[in-house]
Amino acid sequence: MKPYRKPVHSKDELYSLQGKPGKIAEHKVIHYIDELCRQFLSFSPFVVVSTSNAAGACDSSPRGDTPGFAQVLDEHHLLIPERMGNKRADSMRNILENPHIGLLFIIPGLEETLRINGKATIIKDEELLQNHKVKEQIPKVGIVVEVNECFIHCAKAFKRSKLWDSEQWPDLTALPSASKMMAAHAKLDGHGQEKVQASLKESYQTRLY
Incomplete structure (x- = not known):
C-alpha cells in the first residue's frame, strides 16, 4: 500500500492546482551562455550535477572548487573538471548511458541560482584539462556540457530555508x-x-x- 493518496496524473491537472507560469518565468530561458551568465559562473564555487542512467534512475552529485572552476569554452559549451573522489563515478557512468544533464550553480550568500541543462560528454583532452591543474595535479577527465537551456532560478527556496542565515542554522x-x-x-x-x-x-x- 502506497503511503499517499490522490496522485496528479496530467499537466492540465497540475496547472489547475498550481496555475501557469507568468510571462517572465515563461520567457526567461536562453539557449546559450551569454555574458551575464559568464559573470555568474565566474563567482560560483559550487554546482549540483543531476544525471540519470539509461533506465531513468536519477542521481544528484555536488562539485566544488575555486570560484569560476566551471570553464566557459564558448557560448554553447561548458567544462567541469572531474577532481579526485571515491571512484564510484556515479555521474560519469550515467553520462555514458544517457548524456542529458542538469546543473544548479550556487554562489555563497546569493539566494538566486543559475540552472543549465544540456547534453554531456566525458573528455580526456589534456590541452583543455591542463587549464585546471591544481597542486601539480591535472584532472584525468572532465565533463563538457553542450548547453540547451540556461536561466536564473528565483530565491524563494533559499528564503524559505534561510540557508545563508547562520542564526537559523x-x-x-x-x-x-x-x-x-x-x-x-x-x-x-x-x-x-x-x-x-x-x-x-x-x-x-x-x-x-
Whole structure:
C-alpha cells in the first residue's frame, strides 16, 4: 500500500492546482551562455550535477572548487573538471548511458541560482584539462556540457530555508556523524566508525586534488 493518496496524473491537472507560469518565468530561458551568465559562473564555487542512467534512475552529485572552476569554452559549451573522489563515478557512468544533464550553480550568500541543462560528454583532452591543474595535479577527465537551456532560478527556496542565515542554522549536536552513518550503512567487518572517520580525515587532507 502506497503511503499517499490522490496522485496528479496530467499537466492540465497540475496547472489547475498550481496555475501557469507568468510571462517572465515563461520567457526567461536562453539557449546559450551569454555574458551575464559568464559573470555568474565566474563567482560560483559550487554546482549540483543531476544525471540519470539509461533506465531513468536519477542521481544528484555536488562539485566544488575555486570560484569560476566551471570553464566557459564558448557560448554553447561548458567544462567541469572531474577532481579526485571515491571512484564510484556515479555521474560519469550515467553520462555514458544517457548524456542529458542538469546543473544548479550556487554562489555563497546569493539566494538566486543559475540552472543549465544540456547534453554531456566525458573528455580526456589534456590541452583543455591542463587549464585546471591544481597542486601539480591535472584532472584525468572532465565533463563538457553542450548547453540547451540556461536561466536564473528565483530565491524563494533559499528564503524559505534561510540557508545563508547562520542564526537559523540548527544545532547539530544530536546529528549522527558522516562516519557513523557510512559505517552503519556499509556493514563491513573491520570498518567501524573510528576507521571510517580516520579514512575520511585522510582523504580530506591529502586527496582533494
